[in-house]
Amino acid sequence: MRVQLSVNGEKHEADVEPRLLLVHLLREDLRLTGTHIGCDTSHCGACTILMDGRPVKSCTVFAVQANGKQLMTVEGLEQDGKLHPLQASFMSEHGLQCGYCTPGMLMTGYAFLQKNPRPSEDEVRMAISGNLCRCTGYVNIVKAVQHAAATISQGGA
């Protein structure tokens, strides 16, 4: 089947089998390997991307379902060679160790901060409860999201 979709503002077309999962289209056909495959059973959230602005687990969506949709992956966060404040905050607050969950955490965090620009710690923890990290104990990830919220609200980029 022919699908047309926009990824990080760029239009793509591909011929896909209906059973192809969206995460495989992104990684293998479009070579956008920032999106990770973790558990492959919709638990871990490493494959989280935005579809029409909402975080979804791309291992649990068929590529054909993304026909006509606007997607955003972790590659879309950086603009003109400059990291997004959320990415900069994950660096400065040490919000990662191995980095495997990070693309999913960033995409969930990005959508969450648009809905809730000044979240409490509890709200951040609830928001990322569909993204598993096995290294950090979440403490610095929560700090990073709150740090990003403060940076963005002060007009920082």
Add this chain to the structure above:
Amino acid sequence: MIPAAFEYHAPTSLGEATALLARLGEDAKVLSGGQSLIPMMKLRLASPPHVVDINGIAGLAGLREADGFLRIGALTRESDLEESALIRTRYPLLHETSKVIADPIVRNLATVGGNLAHGDPANDHPATMLALGAEVVATSPRGERTIPIGAFFTGPFATALRPDEILIEVRVPVPAARSGGAYVKLERKVGDFATAAVAVQLTLSAAGTCEQVGIGLTNVGLTPIKATAAEAALKGKRLDDAAMAQAAKLAAEASDPSADLRGSVEYKRDLVRVLTGRALRRALARAEGKG
């Protein structure tokens, strides 16, 4: 994990979709949010030769009150239920249920209609809809029909929906004055199925006795369970500690759990007793305007 190959259909009207289902029969599965179906297909627990994606059909999502019912479109996402001010303020039982289904990302795609049509006794909406006395509206080339929720769950992963029918709407009676509800779920972690969960919806009379009560149980039997003996024991009574303890005991007796990694039969049955007591107390407080 790669699902078995299938043919994909993306109808844009209900007529087109139900005609497809009538033609394909048992070979077709309806794809709604896909958050149960796609994992099952990846694990090869399901290998439907045809998948009928209903996401392109307009008008199947949305929440509104009309003609004495809250009408929930089948494609309404759990996150829309969770974020709705109408649901938060008027339907605490539904609001609490939506917040504990799977995880926040899964809820962006998962739908209310899918949660029911999947027929999984571990899903959360079935018990809640049993407690609320909801109705399910289904459509097919033969027309539309309304199925009372009590007749909807016919077995494990089996519902009253016929192969050519699509669930299009869930209707929840608008609660009377002095009503309250609660959903109390024990889960090992966010995203897990319930070890057990209990949904309660009740209405008090002007005199403060229990006029109406619905109690639904999650994941403690082969189907979602309506604890009818517990309900009957409460009707017309003042909801004091003794009455609630008796109802909680009857709800535990109505459960029929299996032992698994989440616990033994004895543990789960006692959990139903404890959670029923908590749900009744929280629902009562809300009905009295204290919740």
